[in-house]
Amino acid sequence: MKFICVRCESFMTFENVEVPGEQSLGVTFGCSTCGSKVAMITNPGETAMVNALGVKIGGRTTPPAPMEVTRESLMDMKPDARPATPSAAVQQAMLAKEMEKPAGGTCPFSSMIAQMKGEGATAGAAPTFTWTADATARLERVPSFMRPMIQMGVENYARKNGITTITPEVMDRSKNDPGDLNWSAAAERRLDNIPAFVRPMAKKEIERIARERGMTEVSEALMEESKSKFLGMGY
Amino acid sequence: MAEKDLKTILKKIHFTDDAQVMKQIVDQSLQVKLRMGRIRRKIVVMSGKGGVGKSMTTANLALAFARAGLRVGVLDVDFNGPCIPQMLGVTGGFEFAAEGVVPTTGPHGMKVASMAFLLRPTAPLRWKGPMDLSPVWLGLQEMSVVREFLADIFWGDLDYLVIDLPPGAAADKPPVIIGYLPELDGGIVVTTPSEVAQAVVRKSVVYARDLGIRLLGLVENMSGVFCPQCNAPVSMFDGDSADLCADLALPLLGKIPFDPEMARACDTGTPLPPGHRISRYFDAIAERVQSVVEPQAAAVSR
Numbered sequence: 001m002k003f004i005c006v007r008c009e010s011f012m013t014f015e016n017v018e019v020p021g022e023q024s025l026g027v028t029f030g031c032s033t034c035g036s037k038v039a040m041i042t043n044p045g046e047t048a049m050v051n052a053l054g055v056k057i058g059g060r061t062t063p064p065a066p067m068e069v070t071r072e073s074l075m076d077m078k079p080d081a082r083p084a085t086p087s088a089a090v091q092q093a094m095l096a097k098e099m100e101k102p103a104g105g106t107c108p109f110s111s112m113i114a115q116m117k118g119e120g121a122t123a124g125a126a127p128t129f130t131w132t133a134d135a136t137a138r139l140e141r142v143p144s145f146m147r148p149m150i151q152m153g154v155e156n157y158a159r160k161n162g163i164t165t166i167t168p169e170v171m172d173r174s175k176n177d178p179g180d181l182n183w184s185a186a187a188e189r190r191l192d193n194i195p196a197f198v199r200p201m202a203k204k205e206i207e208r209i210a211r212e213r214g215m216t217e218v219s220e221a222l223m224e225e226s227k228s229k230f231l232g233m234g235y
Numbered sequence: 236m237a238e239k240d241l242k243t244i245l246k247k248i249h250f251t252d253d254a255q256v257m258k259q260i261v262d263q264s265l266q267v268k269l270r271m272g273r274i275r276r277k278i279v280v281m282s283g284k285g286g287v288g289k290s291m292t293t294a295n296l297a298l299a300f301a302r303a304g305l306r307v308g309v310l311d312v313d314f315n316g317p318c319i320p321q322m323l324g325v326t327g328g329f330e331f332a333a334e335g336v337v338p339t340t341g342p343h344g345m346k347v348a349s350m351a352f353l354l355r356p357t358a359p360l361r362w363k364g365p366m367d368l369s370p371v372w373l374g375l376q377e378m379s380v381v382r383e384f385l386a387d388i389f390w391g392d393l394d395y396l397v398i399d400l401p402p403g404a405a406a407d408k409p410p411v412i413i414g415y416l417p418e419l420d421g422g423i424v425v426t427t428p429s430e431v432a433q434a435v436v437r438k439s440v441v442y443a444r445d446l447g448i449r450l451l452g453l454v455e456n457m458s459g460v461f462c463p464q465c466n467a468p469v470s471m472f473d474g475d476s477a478d479l480c481a482d483l484a485l486p487l488l489g490k491i492p493f494d495p496e497m498a499r500a501c502d503t504g505t506p507l508p509p510g511h512r513i514s515r516y517f518d519a520i521a522e523r524v525q526s527v528v529e530p531q532a533a534a535v536s537r
Contacts, residue, residue, distance in 0.1 A: 009244050045372070052375040054263060054382070059253040066336045066387045067329075067353075069379040076358030080328060133355075140363060 003038050005031035012038065075140060079131060129155055131166045138168055181207055186220040266386040267415045270335070274308070274393040276528050277416055278451070281409065282425040283439030284432045285402035288456035288491070289313075289425045291501055293399035294322040295513070296423070299521035301343035302509050305394040308338065310384060311349035312408055313401040314377065315360050320351045324504025328352040335389035342506050348388045381411045403439075413446050420528045421451040423488065426479070428455060428472035433479050440483050451488070451527050453480050454520060458490035461512075468492045486527070489520040 003012040012029035015037070026041040054069045065071075071083045131139065142150050157174030158166055183191070194202050206226050210218050271277065280293040293309060301307045311319035320326070320339070327339035329352045338346040350360065362376055390396065400408050413419060422443055426436040436453075443450060455476040459468040471493065480487040497513045500506060507514045 004241075004244060004248070006239050006241070006244065009239075009247055011248060045369075048372055049375060052372055052379055053260070054379045055254075055256050055259045059255050060259060066331050067383045069376070070353065070383050073362050073376065074353055075361040075363050076355045077353055078328060078355055081331075081353045 003029040003040075005034060005036055007031075007036070008033040012036075076136075079136075129158055129164055129166050132168075134168050135166045135171055138171060181210055181215070182217045184217060184219050187218045187223050190220060190223045263382060263386065264415070267382060270386050270388070270390065271396075271416060271418070274390060274396045276394060276420045277396045277398065277418070278420055278524065278528070279398045279400050279409070279412060279422045279448070280425060281400040281422050281439060281443065282402060282432075283435040283437075283442075284426065287402075287425050287427050287432055287436075289402070290318050290322060290399050291497070292423070292425045292454050292456060292491075293397050294319055294501070294506075295497075295517040296521055296524070297345055297395070297397045298323075298342060298506050299514070299517040300395045300397070300525075301345045302514070302518065303521060303525075306392065307343070308346040308348070308390045308393045308396045309341070310388070310396060310398045311347070311351065312381060312384065312412070313399055314350045314380065315401060317349040317351035317354075319399055320347060320349050321504050322501045323347060323506060326504075332389070336387050337389050346390055346393070348384060377408075378411050381408065382415055385412075385415050409443060409448060410446055413448055419448065421449040423451050423524065424453045424485065425456055426453060426476055427457040428470075428474040428476060429457075430472075430474045433474060433476065437479065437483065440485065450485055451524055452486035453483075454488050455490040457493045460493040461495075486523070488523050489516055491516050 004010070005012050008031055010031065010033060012031050015028040015030045026039060028037055028039040030037045051073070052069065054064070056064070065083060068083065071077065071081060074081075139151060139154075154166055154171050154174045157177050158164070158170055163170055191199065191203060191206075206218055206222065209226055210222060215222065280289050280296065282289050290311070290313065293311075297307050297309045309319055309323070311317045313319075320341075323341045323345075325339050325341040325347045329339070329348070330337040336348070338348040339352065341347045354360065362373070398412065400412070409422075424436060424440055424443075426432050440450060453476055457471055458476075459470045461467070462469050476490070477487060479485075491513065494513050496511070497507060
């Protein structure tokens with residue numbers, strides 16, 4: 001999917017993305033020449049229909065994973081049958097890659113969805129954690145495109161703390177885990193302004209920058225400095 | 236200002252079709268063809284009526300083919316009530332590998348694939364998403380799941396793939412299967428002598444023929460019961476499938492009496508040994524099926 005500014009005869013560029021509702025995404029594109037903007041939202045039903053056909057929105061860049069439709073949409077699945085979560089490197093690289101795309105190449109919106117759904121994950125990777133039924137049910141209530149990120153965050157927290165069984169309590173603790181970095185109150189407020197859809201990725205990226213610089217606290221100044229990487233994300 | 240012509244604009248800014256939706260759909264069908272191309276014979280076991288013994292027939296027919304030295308796969312397409320693994324005593328799961336989904340190996344080296352390998356043991360079949368209750372979406376979703384079971388399972392080279400269909404006279408699975416497998420060798424219809432069952436089964440025969448599915452014949456299950464005292468078969472129902480077969484011009488492949496040993500074998504996942512009286516019934520049915528789908532091979536083996 002692409003948007004064209006008819007007046008300027010050019011592709012519009014991706015500006016930001018929001019989650020207006022369950023299984024729906026809102027995305028804004030702007031014309032870099034005249035400044036016009038267009039926003040679109042996906043209809044949950046249409047999105048579900050296309051996904052049910054096994055068609056990858058925006059086109060395929062990698063071959064389909066074995067039984068991907070079945071495994072992505074089945075509830076109450078055995079843990080060893082679940083699709084592998086995208087690696088941390090894949091997820092961390094994702095946002096930066098989207099931001100670097102020139103206007104008119106592939107569709108940034110759809111490729112973001114594609115990657116969110118697990119493209120680039122290592123097929124057949126052995127699961128390391130046991131998710132309890134309660135925890136699985138809670139994870140499954142998260143919109144599917146956000147699930148891999150949430151799962152990765154919880155499992156990273158569990159790995160760091162030597163936990164092998166994921167329970168709802170572990171999920172709660174992981175949400176508030178400051179890791180080895182503290183966040184200033186002002187920085188946390190700025191973080192809350194980022195749409196939930198991209199917040200985990202943005203948080204990871206900012207923390208990566210902080211660690212690279214040997215910082216122990218994420219400050220508002222660092223948030224401001226990092227803002228250029230996440231232009232249009234509302235914080 | 237006159238409206239700009241979008242076609243002209245697109246020529247200027249080089250529009251490309253990144254999604255290639257049609258190519259994706261064609262690739263899906265090609266993948267089914269590639270996978271199924273390595274299987275010599277594909278047979279579905281069906282019935283309009285539930286509880287007549289389709290899965291039992293599927294499991295035991297597959298065992299009979301395997302006993303005859305054929306390379307056999309069993310595909311359980313009864314997504315809501317998968318019971319083939321239990322009947323065959325298969326407890327493994329799928330392995331997700333680069334070449335596809337590796338099925339579990341069962342008795343006599345037969346390969347087994349079932350929804351039971353994906354679901355938690357007591358979990359019903361439920362799909363995620365905001366449209367999980369929409370019949371239109373559900374139809375599409377399950378069509379894709381059938382396709383993935385045909386396209387993504389790494390069966391390798393097989394002589395026979397026996398596919399267990401769910402019950403339903405006008406269920407959605409037969410048209411999906413025949414859509415993806417126009418080269419299907421045929422269907423086997425299972426019934427009991429009960430007139431209630433036969434009335435429903437009759438409808439499924441008409442429906443299957445409307446879809447272009449070649450019917451190889453009918454298996455009558457619960458065709459009497461072995462007397463616990465004298466071991467002689469005793470009738471359980473007044474009806475007889477011979478009339479139904481004559482009426483529908485359908486060969487009667489065999490009549491299977493109810494045998495508590497068979498029921499126990501299915502419940503415990505311990506297939507009956509070769510030479511057991513019920514095994515012999517299925518050996519005869521397998522031979523008849525083989526003589527219909529590949530008359531030359533059957534003649535040689537005799």
